[in-house]
């Protein structure tokens with residue numbers, strides 16, 4: 523389990539890409555003279571599942587956009603696999619294209635419908651292949667968005683609060699789906715979430731972003747599937763909530779709030 527985010531950085535990004543899925547060194551991103559990301563260091567191993575927590579506005583989405591190659595106005599070094607894919611909180615489906623065409627959107631060449639069908643099958647959406655996006659439920663739209671990411675066969679899957687808008691039950695199903703896809707595909711995952719329990723259920727390692735850097739990290743060496751009721755789970759949850767600046771006793775009452783152990787009150 524990788525625990526060192528401050529390891530030595532090779533200046534040759536092509537070389538370092540072979541030993542790490544993500545390698546970020548001295549990353550700075552400013553808006554109007556304010557550094558939102560400020561000398562950030564990060565390494566993610568191939569196949570590693572990393573969750574990223576942090577207060578609202580601390581720069582998580584900014585970091586993900588940089589890793590996804592959507593923002594290049596940066597200082598520092600960023601190395602990611604050639605095949606990366608991103609899914610955002612809002613599914614961002616084109617309303618005038620059927621689901622399967624949405625899944626293939628932006629893929630190079632002229633991919634066959636079967637490629638979309640396979641990915642939709644993986645997320646349990648085969649029956650919605652020909653549907654229009656506006657007829658999908660929230661959970662279905664989220665799964666379509668996931669299929670669109672999977673179709674790229676990514677070595678790095680970037681997920682920005684993909685379950686944020688889902689009801690509790692759909693959210694649990696979506697979490698299980700991501701866990702299973704990750705196991706099957708073996709890609710590295712960087713999941714941004716506000717939900718401490720979600721991070722602890724899914725990740726090999728949890729990071730906390732603060733003041734523009736990775737301010738804290740901890741390896742989650744609990745066996746899978748994880749038992750939310752276990753004392754070790756509770757201890758890790760308490761420690762993370764503490765790091766996130768959530769006030770009060772670190773007991774179960776914290777996890778029973780509306781955010782399910784999340785950061786709504788801390789943000």
Ligand SMILES: Nc1ncnc2c1ncn2[C@@H]1O[C@H](COP(=O)(O)OP(=O)(O)OP(=O)(O)O)[C@@H](O)[C@H]1O
Nearest residue numbers: 553554558576577578579580581582583584585716
């Ligand atoms: N294009 C932009 N122009 C100006 N400021 C920006 C821009 N994008 C982000 N910011 C600012 O950078 C900071 C970090 O934003 P970011 O979206 O990365 O936060 P976040 O950690 O993802 O928050 P949340 O948890 O609420 O999604 C915020 O203060 C935001 O206003």
Ligand SMILES: [Mg+2]
Nearest residue numbers: 582583584682
């Ligand atoms: Mg965000």
